[in-house]
Amino acid sequence: MKITFERRATLSRPVLFAAPLIALGLAMLTSLILFAALGKPAGQALYSLLLEPFVGWYNISEVLLKMGPLMLIAQGLAIGFRANVFNIGAEGQLIIGALFASALPVYFPEGASPLMLPAMIALGALGGATWAAIAAGLRVRFNANEILVTLMLTLIATQVLNYLLLGPWKDPNGFNFPQSVIFPDAALLPILLSGTRVNISVLAALLISALAYVMMRYRFSGYQLLVGGLAPRSARYAGFTEARAVWVSLLLGGLMAGLAGACEVAGPLGQLQRSVSTGYGYSAIIVAYLGGLNPLGIVVSAFLMAALFIGGDNAMVSADLPVAAVFVFQGLLLVFYLGSLTFIRHRVILNWAGRA
Amino acid sequence: MAPLLQLSGVSKRYGGVQANAGIDLSVDAGSIHAILGENGAGKSTLMKLIYGVERPDEGQVLWQGQAVTLSSPSDARRLGIGMVFQHFSLFETLSVVQNMALIVPGSKGELAARIRDLGAAFGLSVDPQAMVHALSVGERQRVEIIRCLLLNPALLILDEPTSVLPPQSVALLFDTLRALRAKGMAILFISHKLEEIRELCDTATILRQGRVTARLDPRQGTAHDLATLMIGRPMPPPVHPTPHGLGEERLALSNLTFANDDPFGVSLTDVSLSVRGGEILGIAGISGNGQQELAALISGEIALKSGGKAVMLMGQPVGDLGAAARRQRGLAFVPEDRLGRGAVPDMSLADNALLTAHSRGLVKNGFINRKLERAFTADCIARFDVRTSGPQAEAGSLSGGNLQKFIMGREMMLEPSVLLVAQPTWGVDIGAAADIRQRLVAMRNAGAAIVVISEEIDELFEICDRLQVLHKGRLSPSVEVAATSVAKIGTYMIGAVA
Known part of the structure; x- marks a missing residue:
């Protein structure tokens, strides 16, 4: 038998939508075998990983809560990735965004102005964008690789966070825990679904996803970024400058990560803590690629990834899975998904006779 | 005596395209055989079949009377077939001599010396230590020609070899090819320069739409006759x-x-x-x-x-x-590289029109006007006779000539x-x-x-x-x-x- 791959003239739509489902099926099958080999209750593990996040209002609301920041950050990153600008430091931009936003309630713990919250959000976005701007400036001026610079800036951001929480911003009545004062109500996002922790930031994330879609699909500025990513020499030929692409990509990525940071401290945390940095900035990279770098795809992949986070937590408790097994499952999902992408571009021809 | 190379009934399909259909071809030792045809007539495919890059779907290849299966270029090279491609097959990140060393035995020092000798002999001067990515299109082709000559092949395939040579070097190359013919080498010569073919070749096979439409002696008849046979209609007159x-x-x-x-x-x-x-x-x-x-x-x-x-x-x-x-x-500009510079291969023609035609009202308040974009593209396709399925076709799916017509059309429509x-x-x-x-x-x-x-x-x-x-x-x-x-x-x- 001879197997050949033939390039399709146009992308296959059915496969485009089937690919994530196929990947999910294959990842489930493989991990069933793996979990069984580990001597863990495979059925229970899969149930916890995949189904439990959708069972019960509480679980669903926690998925929505995690989905917001993932989606927000991934949208910003995906724009840059499509322009070949690789911002790997969204985690640091998120931290700085959270810091900027926290400055107001930290210095005005009794504040009750209705302007407090909008100002925090704006400061958060500004903080994230500023942090990313350092990388953009270094890249444009000195051609310093943005992958390395954003990554190293994340390490610095973490240390700045530690310094503030252990020093000047530590809550004087906080029993020496590394955390800020509890924010006043005026500094907290309104709850969207009563009885849960889901706040209106998830709506903001959806709105920004729609804006990202419009930008990449209908705006000339989005088109210029796409050209720069697909064919840098074509961009130079047309006169779309690389410096502009770097600035736009990094500022948008930083802005959205900073926004996510502000929404975390003004949302579920309600104060500045070290746990503001839980790896959303890194997970969002996977979310961006799983969503095909497409704003609509990212909405779906952010939801799936959030569910996997919740499911992973559940599985560790209920099926006694090691945390590594959860990562393995996520990795399998990504690998199978990337593999199935081949079939979007290519069709498989099976030739049983061996020759025509 | 059996011909050096004989093809009978050779066919090749790519997806929906019949690139070669029932081709018969016979090449004798000590002859220069021209393959003529428009872009897309199937010349390059035929050469790839002979050189083992692709395998025919049907038909037979005989080498010195023996049926052979060429499953890779190294098979072809072992038999004594060398090829200079129209689109170069060099590793851009390696130097000239490193590229040679991949297929030619010998130390790098010896190779560099032989490259210089061949360069001097045939006016193909190139620095053996230069990196291929820094060479121009013309220099890369020189490297390709030298690489083939280093192997002393029995059959040499040259795909548009003269297009990058100055007139004096063409004359030198022809002297070289004639000398090689005199030594008994067979040469398959692909060119669209009809005068060259009439000057150099003993036999010509003309292809149109994947089929052989004529076999003749190019020295009989004029270049104009050859062109008419090749494109299937009278040649447009030159436009001094x-x-x-x-x-x-x-x-x-x-x-x-x-x-x-x-x-x-x-x-x-x-x-x-x-x-x-x-x-x-x-x-x-x-x-x-x-x-x-x-x-x-x-x-x-x-x-x-x-x-x-x-x-x-x-x-x-x-x-x-x-x-x-x-x-x-x-200012408008049509660059020499079409894919990746004049056009984005992975984007549709419509999106490629936008690349430089955005100033023609296709963008309003920062929004792309898809309707105008499509209209502009369709207009360009129609006016410049671009053969494609429509404005949504990816630029990378077009043949080189068609894409050039599109880019030329786009830039000209900018007036x-x-x-x-x-x-x-x-x-x-x-x-x-x-x-x-x-x-x-x-x-x-x-x-x-x-x-x-x-x-x-x-x-x-x-x-x-x-x-x-x-x-x-x-x-x-x-x-x-x-x-x-x-x-x-x-x-x-x-x-x-x-």
């Missing part, structure tokens, strides 16, 4: 422009000197030129003498750090401005005051090439200023009013086409005149 009233100066370079940072690039020294509305200035010369740099300096892809006055566009200094600003002032065209007909079939030349002349007659950078000296003589020759980063003085000759320009091209 008649003298014409000139407008104001549109583009001028004055004493432009550009020091290239790239160690393998070419620096330009003291380059001056001036083009007025209603004329075509040709820049002759072999690729790698500063053509890429000159084009990028005019287009704005390379902007000068200071001294904007060295480049004047429409009477304004633009040397320190980028490509977008120069386009706004009325530029100054049009810069690099290698307008490189890899384009003769029907389409004649069409492109006619359109350039029509634009000139409508008052545009046009600069054509080309290696095709006949083409330059056909359409240009004046010529300058670029050699080692210096530009010769301008000469009127009517007052010069191919031989004179050829001496400039090899630097025989200071």
